[in-house]
Amino acid sequence: MKVARSGNDIVAKHLTNALPGEVLSVIGIHDAHVVRALPTELPQVEVHQEFTDILLELADGRLLHLEFQTTREPNLYRFGAYDWAIAERYKRPIRTVILYTRDVTEAPWKLDAGSMQYAVENVYLGHMDGDAALETVKRHLAAHEWTEADRVRLAFAFHMRFERRTREEAFGEIVEVVQRVPDVHEQNYLAALILGFSGRVMADEQKERLRRVLEMTDFLKELEKEFVERGEWLKAREIANNLLAEGVPTEVIEKATGLSREELEELRKHLH
Numbered sequence: 001m002k003v004a005r006s007g008n009d010i011v012a013k014h015l016t017n018a019l020p021g022e023v024l025s026v027i028g029i030h031d032a033h034v035v036r037a038l039p040t041e042l043p044q045v046e047v048h049q050e051f052t053d054i055l056l057e058l059a060d061g062r063l064l065h066l067e068f069q070t071t072r073e074p075n076l077y078r079f080g081a082y083d084w085a086i087a088e089r090y091k092r093p094i095r096t097v098i099l100y101t102r103d104v105t106e107a108p109w110k111l112d113a114g115s116m117q118y119a120v121e122n123v124y125l126g127h128m129d130g131d132a133a134l135e136t137v138k139r140h141l142a143a144h145e146w147t148e149a150d151r152v153r154l155a156f157a158f159h160m161r162f163e164r165r166t167r168e169e170a171f172g173e174i175v176e177v178v179q180r181v182p183d184v185h186e187q188n189y190l191a192a193l194i195l196g197f198s199g200r201v202m203a204d205e206q207k208e209r210l211r212r213v214l215e216m217t218d219f220l221k222e223l224e225k226e227f228v229e230r231g232e233w234l235k236a237r238e239i240a241n242n243l244l245a246e247g248v249p250t251e252v253i254e255k256a257t258g259l260s261r262e263e264l265e266e267l268r269k270h271l272h
Contacts, residue, residue, distance in 0.1 A: 018189035026152040033059040065096040076111040080118040096120040101159035130160030155193030
């Protein structure tokens with residue numbers, strides 16, 4: 001299964017329940033009490049990016065923009081442009097946190113563009129002790145003391161630093177721990193976190209192993225359904241674009257594609 005950008009809103013919806021209170025402090029994100037997820041797609045802005053972005057509303061009214069990077073970002077113009085569009089849409093202060101994995105140990109955090117000043121928070125998961133995180137999770141599970149913080153530890157352990165295990169051995173233990181979680185809702189949360197933040201950087205064989213464990217969860221069913229519906233919606237937009245370019249009346253296109261009048265008007269604005 002590929003976790004596409006079109007599935008981010010499904011992932012984010014599950015993350016709202018998976019990240020209560022201040023549990024993100026486990027990976028160095030403090031004062032982030034999540035309230036709900038918000039859509040990340042902004043039709044008026046074209047953002048080229050490969051990995052997951054999540055937008056969450058915090059209890060203090062700010063928005064938490066989480067980005068997931070496996071390579072060092074050379075500058076912050078791309079993130080700055082996207083955050084400016086988010087700010088314009090929601091009229092809220094934005095807190096952007098970039099989660100770096102693997103061997104990234106430093107990256108720019110501030111952009112000085114004259115009148116425009118922009119800053120992000122960088123979290124380096126590779127600095128964190130993955131061996132300790134896994135042992136903590138396994139100990140809590142064995143003692144029936146599982147907490148929300150353990151979700152976060154398990155979700156990001158794949159990207160932490162390991163000295164007593166290879167990365168492949170660590171992944172095998174992560175899958176084993178997920179299988180031992182007795183509550184199906186907890187498995188849903190874990191699926192959202194692990195696939196949402198790690199699916200695109202896992203090897204195909206690793207993703208298949210995880211899918212075999214979690215293929216019956218509500219989360220994956222919903223995500224797969226979203227992919228099907230998203231594909232149909234994109235096809236309808238493609239057809240509508242062609243019909244609009246030929247001058248076909250809007251009401252005819254509306255009936256032919258099932259798109260709303262508002263969606264068609266938005267498409268018409270972007271015709272060249």
